[in-house]
């Protein structure tokens with residue numbers, strides 16, 4: 553009897569491990585025009601995505617077009633992103649302003665200013681921009697501020713876009729770029745490996761969470777950024793996730809998961825995973841956040857770098 557039971561458990565675990573999972577990749581702070589200029593006006597991330605052939609949603613800061621003087625080229629870069637059939641476009645504010653800091657009027661202005669070029673380019677490709685993602689994922693300081701912003705976004709026909717998994721790619725990217733600038737290839741590769749490993753651990757963490765809370769793997773939304781780290785390592789993450797039976801789906805598809813209609817229980821300004829924001833029990837949420845995989849070595853390297861500055 554005991555043997556049969558153990559067999560049942562191991563089969564159940566195997567099924568859980570092999571269950572079909574899905575994820576939508578979303579890339580914020582597009583286009584990275586500084587990197588574009590450094591790379592002789594090419595976008596290695598876009599080139600990698602061309603060959604990966606997975607759907608991605610990009611969240612655009614049109615203000616990035618003014619970060620270098622190559623305005624015309626930068627506009628063409630944005631247009632090139634929007635022309636790709638695998639790209640869903642979203643607005644991320646013109647100047648990436650934090651609503652919780654700048655207030656409603658400045659926020660509204662940033663949203664409206666942030667859609668002008670995108671909309672005109674998208675028309676040429678018969679596409680629409682329906683998504684908005686809050687810069688810093690801070691949707692306001694409290695429930696009233698959040699409701700006011702949501703009402704405004706709804707009037708503008710925007711869907712506010714959550715995420716469920718992120719792995720501080722931006723922090724790894726700063727360390728990665730520094731290692732590359734110092735010609736320390738070995739360290740750069742080490743940082744890349746750490747990024748891939750942490751990302752995979754976080755996928756497992758949020759998958760286990762979704763199974764324990766919702767009794768099934770939910771359709772995840774991964775948040776990362778337009779940087780050289782992802783140009784070099786996102787393909788590996790995609791490969792590894794495919795090995796774990798992940799299917800890569802569009803943002804539209806991911807958002808069909810009813811989990812995205814869940815009630816919010818967190819109305820603060822912190823931009824953490826929505827899986828935590830949907831948890832009514834504050835103590836349980838905090839406990840799970842503390843159990844989240846992290847990498848002390850990378851954290852320390854980042855702190856040391858900040859101290860040097």
Ligand SMILES: [Zn+2]
Nearest residue numbers: 580581687688
């Ligand atoms: Zn951003």
